[in-house]
Amino acid sequence: MHTANQARCSCGALGVETHAEAQFIIACHCRACQRRSGGAFGAGAYFDRAAAEVLGDPREYARTPEAGGTFRSYFCQTCGSTVFWTIDDHPELIGIALGTFETPLTGVAVHSLYERTKLDWIALDAAALHSPAGYTDAT
Ligand SMILES: [Zn+2]
Ligand SMILES: [Zn+2]
Numbered sequence: 001m002h003t004a005n006q007a008r009c010s011c012g013a014l015g016v017e018t019h020a021e022a023q024f025i026i027a028c029h030c031r032a033c034q035r036r037s038g039g040a041f042g043a044g045a046y047f048d049r050a051a052a053e054v055l056g057d058p059r060e061y062a063r064t065p066e067a068g069g070t071f072r073s074y075f076c077q078t079c080g081s082t083v084f085w086t087i088d089d090h091p092e093l094i095g096i097a098l099g100t101f102e103t104p105l106t107g108v109a110v111h112s113l114y115e116r117t118k119l120d121w122i123a124l125d126a127a128a129l130h131s132p133a134g135y136t137d138a139t
Helices: 033-035
Strands: 005-008 015-018 026-029 044-046 050-054 059-063 071-075 081-087 093-097 110-113
Touching: 005 081, 015 081, 015 093, 044 110
Parallel strands: 026 110
Antiparallel strands: 005 015, 015 050, 026 044, 044 093, 059 071, 071 081, 081 093
16 A cells, blocks of 8 residues: 655645656756756656645746647746646646655656756766657657
8 A cells, every 4th residue: 555645835725645656767967857846957756636635726927849749847936846747748747846845755767858958967877768858759
């Protein structure tokens, strides 16, 4: 039986509770994910959307990624942390920002995407998959 995990923003007003194991983690080095996260790369764990319960009232920011479709990120109206996002082309999934979890995730495969804009001091040797762009270019 999987125990619930909690993800939450800096102030605690926005959270997500998950009731399943993460399916995979994406470390995304694209410029849009660098900007969204404010970090060196975007990192999120993907779950079955039906197994994730949103707690709170986020604001939405929608953008069109390079691969097409619509990427919707959800952030706290008080502190601004992005806690989760959805992709219209994959309505069955929810991405949750890796740094927001109470209990760090372990044993989940990491997919490192858009490495063509990866900062040169980052080496994700443990990643299960690497790609210069999206999944179609993966090795
Ligand atoms: Zn907050
Ligand atoms: Zn990205």
